[in-house]
Amino acid sequence: VALFDGFYVPAPKDRLTRSTMPLSAALLETFHAIVSDNGFITDKGEMAPFLEESRNRFESSADLVLKPKTTQEVAEILSICNDNDIPVVPQGGNTGHCGGAVSDGGVLLNLSRLNKIRHVDPANASLTVEAGCILQDVQKAADEHNLLFPLSLAAEGSCQIGGNLATNAGGIHVLKYGNMRDLTLGLEVCLPDGRIWDGLRLLRKDNTGYDLKHLFIGSEGTLGVITAASLKLFPKPKQKSSAFIACERINDLLDIFDKARACFGEMIYAFEIMPSFAMELVTKHIPDQKSPFAQTYPWYGLIELVSTTEQHPLQEELESFLSLLYDDSFIHNAILAQDMKQANAFLNLRESISAAQKKEGGSIKHDVSVPLSAIPTFMEETTQACQNLVAGCRVCAFGHMGDGNIHFNISRPEQMESYPFLKYWEEFNELVHDMVHKFNGSISAEHGIGKLKMDEMERYLPAVEIDMMRNLKRSLDPNNIMNPNKIIRL
Numbered sequence: 001v002a003l004f005d006g007f008y009v010p011a012p013k014d015r016l017t018r019s020t021m022p023l024s025a026a027l028l029e030t031f032h033a034i035v036s037d038n039g040f041i042t043d044k045g046e047m048a049p050f051l052e053e054s055r056n057r058f059e060s061s062a063d064l065v066l067k068p069k070t071t072q073e074v075a076e077i078l079s080i081c082n083d084n085d086i087p088v089v090p091q092g093g094n095t096g097h098c099g100g101a102v103s104d105g106g107v108l109l110n111l112s113r114l115n116k117i118r119h120v121d122p123a124n125a126s127l128t129v130e131a132g133c134i135l136q137d138v139q140k141a142a143d144e145h146n147l148l149f150p151l152s153l154a155a156e157g158s159c160q161i162g163g164n165l166a167t168n169a170g171g172i173h174v175l176k177y178g179n180m181r182d183l184t185l186g187l188e189v190c191l192p193d194g195r196i197w198d199g200l201r202l203l204r205k206d207n208t209g210y211d212l213k214h215l216f217i218g219s220e221g222t223l224g225v226i227t228a229a230s231l232k233l234f235p236k237p238k239q240k241s242s243a244f245i246a247c248e249r250i251n252d253l254l255d256i257f258d259k260a261r262a263c264f265g266e267m268i269y270a271f272e273i274m275p276s277f278a279m280e281l282v283t284k285h286i287p288d289q290k291s292p293f294a295q296t297y298p299w300y301g302l303i304e305l306v307s308t309t310e311q312h313p314l315q316e317e318l319e320s321f322l323s324l325l326y327d328d329s330f331i332h333n334a335i336l337a338q339d340m341k342q343a344n345a346f347l348n349l350r351e352s353i354s355a356a357q358k359k360e361g362g363s364i365k366h367d368v369s370v371p372l373s374a375i376p377t378f379m380e381e382t383t384q385a386c387q388n389l390v391a392g393c394r395v396c397a398f399g400h401m402g403d404g405n406i407h408f409n410i411s412r413p414e415q416m417e418s419y420p421f422l423k424y425w426e427e428f429n430e431l432v433h434d435m436v437h438k439f440n441g442s443i444s445a446e447h448g449i450g451k452l453k454m455d456e457m458e459r460y461l462p463a464v465e466i467d468m469m470r471n472l473k474r475s476l477d478p479n480n481i482m483n484p485n486k487i488i489r490l
């Protein structure tokens with residue numbers, strides 16, 4: 001720790017004093033002149049939708065919402081905020097799960113109008129888009145050139161590329177293509193002092209000094225505002241084959257993944273798991289969802305394979321793979337999707353779990369990862385410990401097993417109301433995260449830290465790591481205007 005002590009600039013001024021001060025009429029007029037009527041909101045009613053927080057965990061308030069349309073406008077706003085000590089919270093689609101886009105006053109900078117697809121370069125297999133582009137629109141832009149932008153998550157119709165970058169989003173295809181960090185070639189960023197960094201490189205090899213884009217990816221708006229990105233594209237799969245499988249034990253799913261990896265390698269597009277309880281919730285709460293099987297099983301898995309050639313006998317290979325699993329008693333049952341409609345139905349089942357769990361009432365959620373080999377023991381021990389804490393609580397641990405990412409969620413016992421159950425929030429957090437730590441895992445696999453997990457992060461990471469992060473923050477944002485009190489406290 002001593003190594004980094006006093007390394008950089010002095011600690012910033014007190015946030016609380018500043019954020020409670022109302023903005024002067026002159027400053028409001030200056031902001032208005034930059035973004036004009038369409039990008040300027042001070043009316044409380046009009047601001048309300050931008051101040052919602054999906055999990056109702058945090059209150060959000062802002063002096064005004066600004067919606068810039070160009071990078072230059074973002075830069076001008078930041079420069080004024082920096083000079084006048086005004087906190088700035090960048091906001092994309094506001095679908096994040098950690099309260100990262102929640103504001104405690106100052107400027108809420110919504111990026112939705114900065115939404116041009118700037119350039120598609122099929123020969124370089126890349127595209128350059130502005131931060132406010134909706135993820136689905138970026139996927140479509142790639143598709144129009146017969147290419148694939150592979151990031152895919154259930155919020156893709158509303159989350160934005162800037163938010164995806166700022167949270168280093170994952171989703172179901174990380175297994176094959178990596179997360180947002182792996183999909184990025186270059187960034188354009190407005191620094192807190194208003195300077196614009198044009199790092200929109202289109203290179204797959206570039207070792208000129210520190211790779212600064214990685215500082216901003218996953219920084220949740222605490223170091224600057226991402227205004228545009230150059231992203232990697234891939235050949236579009238020509239065929240896809242999906243199977244829904246039913247197993248007795250989670251260990252079987254791990255063995256099956258191991259065999260699938262050996263057999264299909266890069267062709268594995270997704271490998272997701274869900275317990276019986278998740279299936280029960282989805283079929284109970286989500287209209288038109290039904291289990292592919294007539295009877296219930298303890299565990300289910302979804303395997304998706306893709307191939308970029310039409311000739312590959314994908315469906316036959318998956319079918320023989322499933323037969324072998326069945327013969328060796330790894331699975332109780334399996335259904336091979338006969339067409340895209342059925343394949344999409346399998347995926348919808350898996351992607352409906354969060355919405356279904358919300359309808360079941362109070363739940364406490366954890367987005368964690370552990371080494372693949374540790375998943376079965378981690379699940380077994382953590383489930384038991386949860387039962388010991390609150391008898392009858394219902395564990396709904398599902399997720400992207402192929403990358404060790406489990407959404408370890410716990411629903412209230414059937415006989416307990418939501419509120420008394422939610423009072424155990426901190427205790428469950430500590431219990432689950434202690435287990436994750438014991439198994440050398442991460443307390444934030446893909447959703448980030450935001451406001452939600454600041455204390456947790458500080459508890460589990462080595463002090464020297466926290467100190468390096470603090471010093472980076474101070475060096476790039478000495479006045480602490482960028483999304484203060486998120487990720488790390490100064």
Ligand SMILES: Cc1cc2nc3c(=O)[nH]c(=O)nc-3n(C[C@H](O)[C@H](O)[C@H](O)COP(=O)(O)OP(=O)(O)OC[C@H]3O[C@@H](n4cnc5c(N)ncnc54)[C@H](O)[C@@H]3O)c2cc1C
Binds near residue numbers: 221
């Ligand atoms: C149904 C559902 C399913 C989800 N599934 C997944 C999943 O599978 N994988 C996954 O990773 N996430 C998932 N998420 C979480 C969420 O969608 C992602 O974190 C997403 O990347 C957030 O994007 P956003 O545009 O909504 O960002 P916001 O929620 O608006 O912001 C998130 C953070 O990024 C910062 N930020 C936003 N834009 C910028 C910018 N331009 N520059 C700098 N900082 C910025 C904000 O300040 C905040 O700290 C899911 C969410 C929902 C609701």
